[in-house]
Amino acid sequence: MRAKWIVPVALSSLFLLLFFWFKVIRFQGLYYTFNDMYIFLQASYSWINDRPLLYENIGGYDDRIHNNYAMLLWGPLIYLSGAYGAFVVQTALSLLSYGLTLRHISRQMQPWAIWMILLVLLTGPVWFWLNDHPGIGWHPELTYLPLSLLFILALLTYQTIWFWITAGLIVLVKEDGALLAGAIHLAFLSIQYLVANRQRSIFGVLAQPRFWKVLGSWAAVFILGMAFLSYKNHSAEPEPRLQQALSAIRDGLQDRAFIRKNLILLFQTFLLLLPSIGMLLYGLYRVGWRQAGSVLLIYMVAQLALLLSNWVQGATYYGTNALFDMVSLTWPPRFVLVYTFSITYILTIWSLFAVGEKPVTIWKPILLGGLLLVIQLPIVQYARPDFRLVSILKDVVRHRFDPFKEPLLPATDVAVIEKLSTTIPAHSNVFVFDFLIPFFHKHYNIWPTDKQWENADLAIIPNNDFQKLGERLPRVMKRPYRPIRLTTYTIFVTPAYEPYVTAALPNKPESK
Secondary structure: OHHHHHHHHHHHHHHHHHHHHHHHHHHHOOOOOOOHHHHHHHHHHHHHHOOOOOEEOOOEEHHHOOOOOOHHHHHHHHHHHOHHHHHHHHHHHHHHHHHHHHHHHHOOOOHHHHHHHHHHHHOOHHHHHHHHOOOOOOOHHHHHHHHHHHHHHHHHOOOHHHHHHHHHHHHHHOOOHHHHHHHHHHHHHHHHHHHHOOOOOHHHHHHOHHHHHHHHHHHHHHHHHHHHHHHHHHOOOOOOHHHHHHHHHHHHOOOHHHHHHHHHHHHHHHHHHHHHHHHHHHHHHHOOOOOHHHHHHHHHHHHHHHHHHHHHHHHOOOOOOOOHHHOOOOOHHHHHHHHHHHHHHHHHHHHHOOOOOOOOOOHHHHHHHHHHHHOHHHHHHHHOOOOOHHHHHHHHHHOOOOOOOHHHOOHHHHHHHHHHHHHOOOOOEEEEOHHHHHHHOOOEEOOOOOOOOOOEOEEEEEOOOOOOHHHHHHHHEOOOOEEEEOOOEEEEEOOOOHHHHHHHOOOOOEEO
16 A cells, blocks of 8 residues: 555655756746736735735735735745745645645546546646746735645545645635635535435535535625625726626627637637646546536536626726737636546546546556646647647756846946845835845835836836836835946946945945
8 A cells, every 4th residue: 555655745846846946947947937826925915015915026915915814824834935935835735745646546546547647637737837827926826736636635535624725725816716626525525415316416406405505605705705706806906807898798799700719718818728628527537427417517517607707707898908819818827726626526536436446457547647648738738828848847956047137237236236135124114016026025116007116226127227127216216326337238226225335345335
């Protein structure tokens, strides 16, 4: 028994640790410069610095937009470690959930089934893309997957305390967490109902009082969460995202371009789910397709509910974002809902239907598993053009920094900037050019949205200022401040922070 799970658990743990190292290299290479991750870093520990709860310098009161309260749990670690803290949380949750998942299924399944689940679902290219999150690096929604694995394990092993703990954590990740947890829970009850009598149709579960109690409970949690979010949103400075999304959908349904775009996104979502759907179908094949219609109906109904939620959330950006297709259904923080449900549903089916109990002709699962693993590469590259695995790996090996950004990263300037980021007081307020933001991940970066809680003591802007950031300085800097010119950048600094700049410079600064 020990030998069945110790090797896959050890290898999965090694893979996750290597992936953590890869994330650190990518982060230090300045690949994650879009603002989303830094929104959540700031919001997670704003309360520690006596700022409003979940406040960040980009959108302001982030709690009026989302119910990201799980972030507060990771806040102290992120306060100390910045982005590394977020990566540690993701890795730690993954190590725990993967280890317990593999250990659990090893008690029921043959080694071939354990390895198929690990390689195809838990560490395949789709998972790799999802957790690399190109350009951004991390969203709190990515914790849905490890938390949901722990949630389904609590259901499968009837651990009441862990059920409540994991359910609560999923709900606190974001307002759609209740929808995800409810889908997993209801699917579990439905499969339990089918397993109890292998002649049953799924429609009989509708006569079960427990099914309706669970459905009503999760619906109430979701509605209360949305009502609370709406109250927060409209009690101060309304940002009617739901109304904007519904309006975009209403108008778009009469627009061929909108319909075509969303059908393409739906098709791409299906392709990204195809390997996991293949695993589901193989599981049904292994049990002789018994109750296959009911199993697939449960899957489709749950996924439609999650897709509808994702569609409404993504529609907010239609017509306002040139990259709408990249932040809609296949955007990692949205796609993770349907991907997570797919994986937990497969674990439920394979566990309760005893898919992997009997030995098989080994070449069949090897061939299928290899196919489901390999086809993920072209699928991800088609569905997400921002992800090119081979290019990513080459760039990491050949370049210290993102090659796209390297022309604006001369070694002399970078040395000064890196020293500044480590010597200025912790959690200082800074206003820096996009490419340089990762250097200041432990600080309160300010974006040109005029939502900063406090003005900056330090600003760094390219000398050619092609983004016109200099025009923002009077609104984001404390006064007085003066410029100090480097080769590619100009540092603007207040008297209080000038000694840090002077100490970081190799030569006497040149004033403009």
